[in-house]
Amino acid sequence: MNKANSLKKASETAVKMLKDCGFEAFLIGGSVRDYIMGLPIGDIDITTSATPTEVEEVFKDFRVIETGIKHGTVTVLIDNEPIEITTYRSESSYSDNRHPDSVSFSKALKDDVIRRDFTMNGIAFDFQDGFVDLVDGMTDINNETIRCIGGAETRFREDALRILRALRFSAVLGFSIEENTAKAIHKCKDLLKNISAERIQIEFSKLVCGENAYNVLQEYADVICVFIPEIKDSIGFEQINRHHIYDVYTHSLKALEQSKNELHIRLALFLHDIGKPFVAHFDEKGEQHYYSHPKKSAELAEKILTRLRFDNDTKEKVLTLVRMHDTPIMLDKEDSPSKKRLKRILSQVGKDLTFDLIEIKRCDNSAQNPKYYRGDDFYKATYDMLDEIINGNECFSIKDLKINGNDLIAIGFKGKDIGKALQKCLDGVIAEKVQNNFDDLIKYAKNKG
Numbered sequence: 001m002n003k004a005n006s007l008k009k010a011s012e013t014a015v016k017m018l019k020d021c022g023f024e025a026f027l028i029g030g031s032v033r034d035y036i037m038g039l040p041i042g043d044i045d046i047t048t049s050a051t052p053t054e055v056e057e058v059f060k061d062f063r064v065i066e067t068g069i070k071h072g073t074v075t076v077l078i079d080n081e082p083i084e085i086t087t088y089r090s091e092s093s094y095s096d097n098r099h100p101d102s103v104s105f106s107k108a109l110k111d112d113v114i115r116r117d118f119t120m121n122g123i124a125f126d127f128q129d130g131f132v133d134l135v136d137g138m139t140d141i142n143n144e145t146i147r148c149i150g151g152a153e154t155r156f157r158e159d160a161l162r163i164l165r166a167l168r169f170s171a172v173l174g175f176s177i178e179e180n181t182a183k184a185i186h187k188c189k190d191l192l193k194n195i196s197a198e199r200i201q202i203e204f205s206k207l208v209c210g211e212n213a214y215n216v217l218q219e220y221a222d223v224i225c226v227f228i229p230e231i232k233d234s235i236g237f238e239q240i241n242r243h244h245i246y247d248v249y250t251h252s253l254k255a256l257e258q259s260k261n262e263l264h265i266r267l268a269l270f271l272h273d274i275g276k277p278f279v280a281h282f283d284e285k286g287e288q289h290y291y292s293h294p295k296k297s298a299e300l301a302e303k304i305l306t307r308l309r310f311d312n313d314t315k316e317k318v319l320t321l322v323r324m325h326d327t328p329i330m331l332d333k334e335d336s337p338s339k340k341r342l343k344r345i346l347s348q349v350g351k352d353l354t355f356d357l358i359e360i361k362r363c364d365n366s367a368q369n370p371k372y373y374r375g376d377d378f379y380k381a382t383y384d385m386l387d388e389i390i391n392g393n394e395c396f397s398i399k400d401l402k403i404n405g406n407d408l409i410a411i412g413f414k415g416k417d418i419g420k421a422l423q424k425c426l427d428g429v430i431a432e433k434v435q436n437n438f439d440d441l442i443k444y445a446k447n448k449g
Helices: 003-020 030-037 052-058 109-113 137-142 152-158 161-173 179-194 197-208 213-219 221-227 229-234 248-257 263-271 293-307 312-324 339-366 376-391 405-410 416-430 438-446
Strands: 025-028 044-048 063-068 073-078 081-087 089-091 103-105 123-126 130-133
Touching: 003 025, 003 044, 003 052, 003 073, 003 081, 025 030, 025 109, 030 044, 030 123, 030 137, 052 063, 052 073, 052 081, 089 109, 123 137, 130 137, 152 161, 152 179, 161 179, 161 197, 161 213, 161 221, 179 221, 197 213, 197 221, 197 263, 213 221, 213 248, 221 229, 229 248, 229 293, 248 263, 248 339, 263 293, 263 312, 263 339, 293 312, 312 339, 339 376, 339 416, 405 416, 405 438, 416 438
Parallel strands: 044 081
Antiparallel strands: 025 044, 025 123, 063 073, 073 081, 089 103, 123 130
């Protein structure tokens, strides 16, 4: 049984058991929205008139986890599938702009629906009777619109994370944000300062990977600035350089828009040029240059990624790509990729990140002045050359050398000199100054020059 069928069976079982005991029970939230839209269904939430104590009694023969019992939520494991079941509830004020100060359990579905965030997430579903739509969410789904339930400002002041959730849904689903909801997002944006970095990071990561990320990041740049203030200087910063036709921020979003839907690549493109406004200077002809911007961008990116609690693996990948995004892959005055330069990059960052770096360079280049785009054939040739190097087992790392540390020890090398000699040999092979064979490498290693 696949995951979707397993979840459906488990949720049907849960709803039936609650109803057989005399309670109301409905699927609600994102799973219902995704079902309507024909999207894969993830976690299933059930809302019910049963109190948490009554839910625990209904499922006394199952494993029950008191996930958030004071707010009415328990999780039941049915056929190893976690099903979250929450009692109908209404909520009081939200002093911290994130959690209700108190909740009151209810016996009416409407009380539970009107406390939720967006109309598209307020549709309930019963396996027997179908959909119960008290907030006209079906219309908004059909019209691809994100609209708050009730007053938008009220919803955002209750839980400021909803601001980012609206942007994330718009980016991922491609829905537009209804006018009053959009106005409230801009007005309430500073409430995001009350939200934990971890929560912001999760929503922002999904946002930047959305198909509609460009439009959302452009239209709501002021909102993004609340938790990434380092981008402010990039917004509207015109690049007075023949290679560019967009301001720094727009260029970065144009590059991001064309990239693979992989988080570290999208983050690297979003951040790759944020250092430009801080290092820009004009030459005697009035053209702007940004020679040290990769280093400055990486410095700023590290602060951002650390502050937003990104994991170390993602940070390392993003920072490497930002630092190296301007690394040349051609020899001077040549129009085709250089095998020497590609081997050098492979030796520095490995196979996977080298392919990612070429993706970064392609997207960066394609978001510049079209006159200077190297063309799809150039990047295809680059990828083909990388495949040729890797599949041909050509030497680009110390482990590929035909000598090793023991060989050098045997001829008198000691300590740190062993590593230095191996690196010298690798550099020589990549630069085609020496052949990758034992005798030539031994001789090259001994050479003091």
